[in-house]
Each structure stands twice: as structure tokens, then as C-alpha cells.
Amino acid sequence: MDTKIIDNKPLLSPVATFNTGFNPSTLPSVAGHRLRTATWTDLNAVAQLIYDVCEADGDTTVAATPEEIKISWQSPGFSVETDTWVVETKDGRIVGYEEFSNGHAHASLHNDGYVHPDFKGNGIGTTLLRVIEERARREMALAEPDLRVSLQSSFDSHDEVGRSIHEVQGYRLIRYFWRMEINLQEPPPAPLWPA
Numbered sequence: 001m002d003t004k005i006i007d008n009k010p011l012l013s014p015v016a017t018f019n020t021g022f023n024p025s026t027l028p029s030v031a032g033h034r035l036r037t038a039t040w041t042d043l044n045a046v047a048q049l050i051y052d053v054c055e056a057d058g059d060t061t062v063a064a065t066p067e068e069i070k071i072s073w074q075s076p077g078f079s080v081e082t083d084t085w086v087v088e089t090k091d092g093r094i095v096g097y098e099e100f101s102n103g104h105a106h107a108s109l110h111n112d113g114y115v116h117p118d119f120k121g122n123g124i125g126t127t128l129l130r131v132i133e134e135r136a137r138r139e140m141a142l143a144e145p146d147l148r149v150s151l152q153s154s155f156d157s158h159d160e161v162g163r164s165i166h167e168v169q170g171y172r173l174i175r176y177f178w179r180m181e182i183n184l185q186e187p188p189p190a191p192l193w194p195a
Contacts (some may be wrong), residue, residue, distance in 0.1 A: 030087050031122035033095065035131070038084035043069055045094040046086065049114050056117040057156040062179070077102060085131050087115075087124050095119040098128035100135045106143035109136050109151045113162075125165045129153075133169075 038046065047066040054063040064072070073080050078101060087096030098113035111132040115125045133151065140149045155162040157176065 030096070030124050030127045031119075033087050033089050033119075033122075033124070035085060035087050035096075035127060037082070038080055038086045038097070038099075040073075040080060042086055042094060043073070046084075046097050049094050049097050049116055052116055053114045054156075057158055059156070061181075072099075075101075083135070085128060087119075087128065096124040096128055098132055100132050100139075102139055103152075105147060106139050106141075107147040107149045109139055109149065111136075111151065111153050113153070113155075115161075120161050125162060126169070129165060129169055 044066050047064060047069055050069075051060060051063040054060045072078065073084070083100045085096075085098045086094050088094050095116040096114065096119065098111060101110045102108075103110050111129075113125065113128050113132070115128070136149075136151045143149055153162075153166055153171065154177075155166075163173075
């Protein structure tokens with residue numbers, strides 16, 4: 001988990017940002033691919049991209065299904081038109097995806113992004129991160145002036161490319177999250193609650 005501290009100041013990224021107003025027709029191309037906001041018709045392709053990335057990372061159990069993505073996209077305060085972006089090839093294949101969310105009070109901001117393993121190293125992840133940072137700037141303008149604002153990215157601990165992209169952009173590792181699971185052979189015993 002990487003968190004970039006914003007503190008109601010411009011992000012610390014040393015790179016230029018896109019002041020596009022998020023008009024899909026003015027978003028830049030990425031290595032010959034098209035960057036645009038996502039649409040509802042992209043839902044299944046985004047789910048497939050997420051699955052492909054998780055498969056390459058060795059754990060498809062964390063891949064979001066189309067149904068889960070639909071629920072996320074329908075969450076209060078979330079707008080597909082302003083909070084999601086895709087990178088598509090000339091033949092229409094979705095090879096990059098990024099989403100933004102406001103966790104709390106316009107100050108606890110989150111992003112989640114994916115680049116297809118076959119397309120890493122082409123600037124797609126960096127471009128998507130820059131677009132997210134621009135979206136975060138718009139959101140943080142709505143935060144109370146005394147709030148500390150952070151932009152938090154999550155990615156697999158084995159994703160060295162993703163970590164490197166974030167570090168080059170000024171992010172720093174804050175914490176790790178561990179996911180644990182157990183395969184039960186039978187239902188667990190009923191809990192014994194204190195009297």
C-alpha cells in the first residue's frame with residue numbers, strides 16, 4: 001500500500017499533470033493507445049483485465065467479477081464518467097484501467113489501477129497515475145482546509161513495476177496488508193460468547 005501525502009498542497013510529483021478537464025476527446029494517447037474515461041460497455045473488459053493481471057500476479061481469488069465492479073461503479077458518490085479511465089489499443093482491447101474514489105471527507109482518497117502484463121513498460125501505468133493525481137487535486141479542493149489529504153494506492157507486493165512507478169512519482173511505502181484464508185472441511189463450531 002503506497003500513500004502519497006498531499007496536505008492540501010500540490011502533489012509532490014515531479015512530472016507535469018494533465019489539465020484536461022477530463023474531456024475524453026482531449027486526453028493524451030499512451031504509446032499509441034487511446035486513454036479515455038471508461039463507459040458501462042467496458043465493464044466486462046475491465047473485469048477481464050483485472051483477472052489477467054491477478055492471474056499474472058499468481059492470485060485470481062482477488063480478481064473482481066463483473067458483478068462486483070458493477071456494484072462498485074454504482075456506489076453513492078462514484079461516477080464512471082469522472083472516476084474511471086481505460087487505455088485501449090487501436091483494435092479496442094482494454095489494456096489499462098484506473099479508478100478513483102473518495103474514502104472520506106474529500107481527504108482520504110484511493111485509487112486502484114491495472115495494466116495488462118503484456119503492455120507493461122509502455123508508460124500506461126505512469127499515465128494512469130498522473131490522471132488519478134489530477135482527479136485527486138479536483139477532489140481535495142473540496143476538503144476542509146485543516147484536513148490532511150492523502151492519496152492511497154494498493155497493489156500486489158510482488159508487483160515491482162507498480163511499486164517502481166509509484167516511487168518514481170514520489171510515493172512512499174506506508175504499510176502492508178496481509179490477507180489470510182482457510183479452507184474449511186466442515187462448518188466451524190458455533191461461537192461461545194461471554195456471559
